[in-house]
Amino acid sequence: DGGITQSPKYLFRKEGQNVTLSCEQNLNHDAMYWYRQDPGQGLRLIYYSQIVNDFQKGDIAEGYSVSREKKESFPLTVTSAQKNPTAFYLCASSIGQGISPLHFGNGTRLTVT
Amino acid sequence: AQTVTQSQPEMSVQEAETVTLSCTYDTSESDYYLFWYKQPPSRQMILVIRQEAYKQQNATENRFSVNFQKAAKSFSLKISDSQLGDAAMYFCAYTGTASKLTFGTGTRLQVTL
Numbered sequence: 001d002g003g004i005t006q007s008p009k010y011l012f013r014k015e016g017q018n019v020t021l022s023c024e025q026n027l028n029h030d031a032m033y034w035y036r037q038d039p040g041q042g043l044r045l046i047y048y049s050q051i052v053n054d055f056q057k058g059d060i061a062e063g064y065s066v067s068r069e070k071k072e073s074f075p076l077t078v079t080s081a082q083k084n085p086t087a088f089y090l091c092a093s094s095i096g097q098g099i100s101p102l103h104f105g106n107g108t109r110l111t112v113t
Numbered sequence: 114a115q116t117v118t119q120s121q122p123e124m125s126v127q128e129a130e131t132v133t134l135s136c137t138y139d140t141s142e143s144d145y146y147l148f149w150y151k152q153p154p155s156r157q158m159i160l161v162i163r164q165e166a167y168k169q170q171n172a173t174e175n176r177f178s179v180n181f182q183k184a185a186k187s188f189s190l191k192i193s194d195s196q197l198g199d200a201a202m203y204f205c206a207y208t209g210t211a212s213k214l215t216f217g218t219g220t221r222l223q224v225t226l
Binding site: 041043044096 | 218
């Protein structure tokens with residue numbers, strides 16, 4: 001079955017360490033996105049990529065980095081520069097041509113202590 | 114920048130009754146899409162319904178329908194014959210020419226017996 005896989009489901013890190021969240025899709029979608037979800041704030045866009053080897057900053061990109069070396073993969077690195085990294089992270093993809101709905105992964109809950 | 118506002122943090126409905134969730138948005142674009150997503154306790158984001166701005170007819174999907182008022186920039190979701198499985202967070206979202214989704218802060222819907 002086609003879909004988006006985020007791993008791991010739960011991730012724990014010590015403050016000051018970088019951590020990379022995985023996102024893989026087999027939907028043959030061109031566009032991929034990373035969102036952060038905090039209580040009472042909905043989903044906020046971190047980074048998005050509409051094509052391989054290209055990506056753009058979203059609304060809250062500071063302290064994060066991404067790469068898009070393959071169409072299927074869009075990993076997100078939470079760096080030590082991110083002041084409040086503890087959150088629920090959602091990866092999504094879309095066809096990318098025109099306006100199309102997003103398909104979401106199951107998310108990764110990151111806890112930094 | 115586009116904004117999406119959901120003014121009802123929580124709503125409650127009795128099983129089999131009808132409930133309407135509110136959403137307003139702000140944009141200067143004329144071509145855009147609006148979506149309602151459902152997030153159950155599993156935290157998986159599920160597309161409920163979508164509306165193209167150029168279509169005057171309100172979208173419907175089984176028990177879910179929208180009231181799209183383009184001039185008022187309003188996009189409410191009506192759930193008929195509410196079921197226990199409808200209990201979830203509901204997010205209104207907007208996408209336009211920038212091809213990225215902007216979400217509201219969500220409405221938590223409780224369904225009671």
